[in-house]
Amino acid sequence: MRSMRAFLTRYPRQAAQETRTIMIPQGEPVPAGTYGYLEFFCPDTKCDCRRVVLSVMSRETGGVMATLSYGWETAEFYRNWSHGEQRGVDMVGVSLDPLAPQTEYAGYFLGAFRDMVSVDRAYRDRIRRHYEMFKRPGKHGGAYQGDEADKAR
Numbered sequence: 396m397r398s399m400r401a402f403l404t405r406y407p408r409q410a411a412q413e414t415r416t417i418m419i420p421q422g423e424p425v426p427a428g429t430y431g432y433l434e435f436f437c438p439d440t441k442c443d444c445r446r447v448v449l450s451v452m453s454r455e456t457g458g459v460m461a462t463l464s465y466g467w468e469t470a471e472f473y474r475n476w477s478h479g480e481q482r483g484v485d486m487v488g489v490s491l492d493p494l495a496p497q498t499e500y501a502g503y504f505l506g507a508f509r510d511m512v513s514v515d516r517a518y519r520d521r522i523r524r525h526y527e528m529f530k531r532p533g534k535h536g537g538a539y540q541g542d543e544a545d546k547a548r
C-alpha cells in the first residue's frame with residue numbers, strides 16, 4: 396500500500412460535487428462550521444486494499460479536524476488480503492488513523508461518519524465507486540485529469 400492520494404487531485408469536478416460535507420450548528424461539542432470529508436485512496440492499481448482515508452477539513456479554516464480510515468469489506472476479506480497480519484484486522488470498519496493528524500474533536504467526526512455510512516447506502520456506494528475510479532481510471536470515461544505524480548512519470 397503506497398501513500399494515499401486525494402480523490403480531488405484526479406477528479407476535481409466529481410470531488411466538488413460529491414464530497415460529503417456536514418454543517419455543524421452552534422451548541423454542538425465541536426466548533427460551528429462546515430466540514431468536508433475529503434477522500435484519499437491508495438493509487439497502486441495492483442493493490443486491492445478496498446479502503447478510504449477521510450480527512451475531515453474545516454471549510455472556514457482549512458484545518459484538519461480528524462483523519463479516519465474506512466474499510467467496507469468483511470474482516471475475513473482483510474485478513475486474507477493481509478495474509479493474517481494485524482494491519483488487516485485494523486482496516487475493518489471505521490477507525491481513527493493512528494498515523495495521521497487528529498484533534499480533540501476527532502471522535503465526534505468519527506461518530507458522525509459512522510452514522511452516515513450505516514444509514515446512507517448512497518454514500519457508501521459513492522465511496523466505493525470513487526475507489527473503483529481510482530483503481531481503474533481507464534474505465535470511467537474522460538473525467539480523469541491525472542495528478543502531479545502521474546504527469547511526472
Ligand SMILES: [Zn+2]
Nearest residue numbers: 396437442444
Ligand atoms: Zn492499497
